[in-house]
Amino acid sequence: MNKSVNNIIIVGGGTSGWISAAILAKKFASIQGAPKVTLIESKSVPTIGVGEGTWPTMRNTLKRIGITETDLITQCDATFKQASKFEGWVTGDKSDVYFHPFNSTKGYPRINLANFWGQDSEIDASFSRAVSCQESLCEQGLAPKLISTAEYKDLANYGYHLDAAKFASLLKNHCLTKLNVKHIEDQVVDVKTCIAGNISAVVTQHHQTVHGDLFIDCSGFSSILLGKALDVPFISKQHILFNDSAITAHVPYASEDQSIPCFTRSSAQPAGWIWDIGLPHRRGVGYVYSSQHCSDTQAKKQLQMYIGTQSVPTEFRKISFKAGHREVSWKNNCVAIGLSAGFLEPLEASALMFVETAATMLADQFPATYESMPSCAKRFNHAFIYRWHRVIDFLKLHYVLSQRSEQYWRDNREASSIPTSLQALLEDWKHMPPSDIDFASQLDLFRAPSYQYVLYGMGFKTNFAAAKHTLDNSELANKFFDLRQQEQQKLSIRLPKHRELIDKIHQYGFMEI
Amino acid sequence: MANSHIQALNPSTHKDLKLNVDPLFTYTKTIQFTPLHVNEFAPASTCYPIYFIKDRATGKLFSVALFGLEEKENLFYSDTQWRASYVSESMQCWPFTMAKTSDNQWSPHIDTSSPLLSNDQGQLLYKSGRPSETLNTTLQRLQQSYQQKLQSMAFVEWLLELKLLKPVRLGMKYLSGEKSIINGMYSIDASALQQLPPDALSLGHKHGYLAPIYALLASHYNLYDLIRLKKTFSKRPISSLQLIESE
Numbered sequence: 001m002n003k004s005v006n007n008i009i010i011v012g013g014g015t016s017g018w019i020s021a022a023i024l025a026k027k028f029a030s031i032q033g034a035p036k037v038t039l040i041e042s043k044s045v046p047t048i049g050v051g052e053g054t055w056p057t058m059r060n061t062l063k064r065i066g067i068t069e070t071d072l073i074t075q076c077d078a079t080f081k082q083a084s085k086f087e088g089w090v091t092g093d094k095s096d097v098y099f100h101p102f103n104s105t106k107g108y109p110r111i112n113l114a115n116f117w118g119q120d121s122e123i124d125a126s127f128s129r130a131v132s133c134q135e136s137l138c139e140q141g142l143a144p145k146l147i148s149t150a151e152y153k154d155l156a157n158y159g160y161h162l163d164a165a166k167f168a169s170l171l172k173n174h175c176l177t178k179l180n181v182k183h184i185e186d187q188v189v190d191v192k193t194c195i196a197g198n199i200s201a202v203v204t205q206h207h208q209t210v211h212g213d214l215f216i217d218c219s220g221f222s223s224i225l226l227g228k229a230l231d232v233p234f235i236s237k238q239h240i241l242f243n244d245s246a247i248t249a250h251v252p253y254a255s256e257d258q259s260i261p262c263f264t265r266s267s268a269q270p271a272g273w274i275w276d277i278g279l280p281h282r283r284g285v286g287y288v289y290s291s292q293h294c295s296d297t298q299a300k301k302q303l304q305m306y307i308g309t310q311s312v313p314t315e316f317r318k319i320s321f322k323a324g325h326r327e328v329s330w331k332n333n334c335v336a337i338g339l340s341a342g343f344l345e346p347l348e349a350s351a352l353m354f355v356e357t358a359a360t361m362l363a364d365q366f367p368a369t370y371e372s373m374p375s376c377a378k379r380f381n382h383a384f385i386y387r388w389h390r391v392i393d394f395l396k397l398h399y400v401l402s403q404r405s406e407q408y409w410r411d412n413r414e415a416s417s418i419p420t421s422l423q424a425l426l427e428d429w430k431h432m433p434p435s436d437i438d439f440a441s442q443l444d445l446f447r448a449p450s451y452q453y454v455l456y457g458m459g460f461k462t463n464f465a466a467a468k469h470t471l472d473n474s475e476l477a478n479k480f481f482d483l484r485q486q487e488q489q490k491l492s493i494r495l496p497k498h499r500e501l502i503d504k505i506h507q508y509g510f511m512e513i
Numbered sequence: 514m515a516n517s518h519i520q521a522l523n524p525s526t527h528k529d530l531k532l533n534v535d536p537l538f539t540y541t542k543t544i545q546f547t548p549l550h551v552n553e554f555a556p557a558s559t560c561y562p563i564y565f566i567k568d569r570a571t572g573k574l575f576s577v578a579l580f581g582l583e584e585k586e587n588l589f590y591s592d593t594q595w596r597a598s599y600v601s602e603s604m605q606c607w608p609f610t611m612a613k614t615s616d617n618q619w620s621p622h623i624d625t626s627s628p629l630l631s632n633d634q635g636q637l638l639y640k641s642g643r644p645s646e647t648l649n650t651t652l653q654r655l656q657q658s659y660q661q662k663l664q665s666m667a668f669v670e671w672l673l674e675l676k677l678l679k680p681v682r683l684g685m686k687y688l689s690g691e692k693s694i695i696n697g698m699y700s701i702d703a704s705a706l707q708q709l710p711p712d713a714l715s716l717g718h719k720h721g722y723l724a725p726i727y728a729l730l731a732s733h734y735n736l737y738d739l740i741r742l743k744k745t746f747s748k749r750p751i752s753s754l755q756l757i758e759s760e
Contacts, residue, residue, distance in 0.1 A: 146569075146572070147569075147570070147571060147572035148568070148697075149572075150680075504570075504571070507571075508571045508572055508573065510572065511567070511572055511573075511574065511673070512673070512676075513678055
């Protein structure tokens with residue numbers, strides 16, 4: 001059937017739906033006869049609104065769809081995120097802290113500094129401090145850029161913290177006013193399929209039946225197209241990643257001008273971990289835990305204890321989820337993007353990044369006809385099955401390296417809960433630090449530096465002495481260690497405090513150049 | 514104003530101040546740029562390269578005459594005479610300038626730290642509470658200059674809207690073999706200008722923007738003069754200066 005793909009129907013209007021709509025509509029905006037994008041969202045379905053952290057990839061995504069960085073910061077209560085700070089993940093002691101910065105290790109990919117760090121006892125004992133200036137910038141409370149830095153450009157790598165609900169409405173507004181996306185406000189009550197198994201239309205409660213050629217399922221956990229209508233099974237990963245619940249809250253600042261951390265705090269707890277994100281007017285916190293190891297009441301108590309008695313939290317919410325993903329993201333003429341395709345705990349804030357990556361891949365390799373759809377689907381599914389698999393390994397790594405003694409943490413170290421692929425990598429890394437050889441695929445989203453930050457931040461032992469023969473360019477390594485040092489000194493003087501920059505953006509905005 | 518030396522001009526506070534004249538403009542000795550308004554582009558283009566730079570406090574772009582090739586360098590200053598024929602409005606008005614008061618209004622200000630001001634010698638700013646003739650002339654000049662400032666801001670907005678500005682990087686090679694890069698300057702994108710649709714072009718013409726645009730583009734040939742001055746007078750002479758095409 002050589003029918004062309006003219007109508008894209010997106011079902012669901014959370015961040016996933018609107019990001020997908022924006023990326024597709026922008027891609028097609030200047031092409032004559034390109035497919036039309038329609039988004040159907042129901043007023044009555046609340047969005048999950050978790051995932052208040054983004055990756056640096058969001059900068060490119062927003063630039064691509066034509067939203068200014070000033071609008072993002074001012075309309076979504078956004079702040080900058082330069083790193084994650086992990087507290088208490090190894091032993092739970094007060095001094096047990098490490099950073100996973102967004103900056104790559106200095107000189108990467110030209111040189112793998114981990115090797116040299118491991119050899120030289122005179123270099124800073126903290127891996128992230130030795131190979132990147134960003135831990136120091138974070139500790140000093142500095143922003144990653146100046147008011148005179150062009151929008152989306154940086155002096156230190158960054159993503160965002162933001163109010164997810166406001167982010168969705170900014171995207172929606174942009175899609176409707178600038179990108180010509182058609183909007184239907186109604187609830188989908190039925191899905192029509194034809195003999196070939198394709199979806200032919202969705203039936204809405206008050207409007208007519210909406211026909212389409214390609215359907216994008218952004219319906220969240222309910223996965224009404226891919227999961228329900230097309231019966232694609234859910235592959236649970238709960239035996240690897242135990243967390244299935246979260247209690248979230250908003251915490252006010254003690255004063256209006258209190259400093260805003262420029263990183264996500266992630267603090268290990270008896271049965272999970274607590275995230276702590278600084279927005280301009282409040283903090284967003286949440287305890288992610290395993291209901292097998294901790295009751296909701298206990299979890300709430302734990303979160304209260306973390307918040308302390310100084311501030312009064314509001315808007316407590318409980319969220320339940322299942323770690324895992326659909327067997328495939330694309331079946332016939334239906335692609336799932338966002339929670340409908342799968343969900344893993346927010347430990348490395350990868351949810352929105354998965355949405356960006358999926359929507360971008362769909363836009364870049366868009367099937368022109370029904371005939372080309374199976375091969376597009378095959379490629380897409382191959383990429384995302386691979387990515388789910390690798391992200392699960394990376395998230396699990398944070399748990400297997402812990403030495404905490406609570407039942408939850410001991411269970412997390414049970415060999416039966418660790419994927420064999422991760423076990424094999426850990427075996428390799430005993431002898432050699434992670435390098436590009438371990439992440440040869442272009443599809444890899446976490447690469448050697450990320451693994452190194454977590455491994456060496458958590459005290460993993462590589463037998464560096466045995467890897468001595470791989471040190472072939474100490475001169476270059478020393479140059480990069482020096483450069484890192486100079487960069488830290490220069491930026492410490494130049495960069496403003498995080499809140500100061502946020503205030504200035506509200507007042508003056510960024511320039512496009 | 515963050516700088517506490519810059520005070521709003523006031524007949525009672527400043528009644529005893531006397532003003533001296535400095536034909537050398539010594540206050541610019543370690544200043545690499547001076548602000549330039551759009552009406553000054555044509556005369557200034559006979560001496561200085563004209564660029565846009567960003568205000569550190571606000572990130573906003575404004576136009577300047579370039580005096581030096583590194584921080585705190587002014588190749589036009591010397592202890593015998595100013596090495597150019599055109600002197601900018603802001604330099605002629607100094608130590609007077611327009612600045613924002615606490616209630617966000619623009620008004621004449623004075624830099625009280627200026628060595629041109631003293632209580633002993635020079636011409637009194639005020640005579641029995643009324644501005645002296647010299648001060649009056651300067652105040653008029655500041656008023657005009659403020660109007661020009663507003664026009665210059667509108668000019669920058671127009672350039673930004675039409676995406677006619679681009680960052681410029683200059684690569685400099687010293688005789689010693691060392692290299693450095695001059696960052697943070699912006700210029701008019703000549704090829705974007707060529708692509709400008711006729712209606713935008715005719716609007717620019719109507720606003721009187723085309724003459725200053727071409728003056729700015731031509732002013733960049735003054736970089737040759739800066740190279741010459743740097744070769745002759747600087748302790749760190751250079752062998753070459755090159756425009757680096759953007760990434």
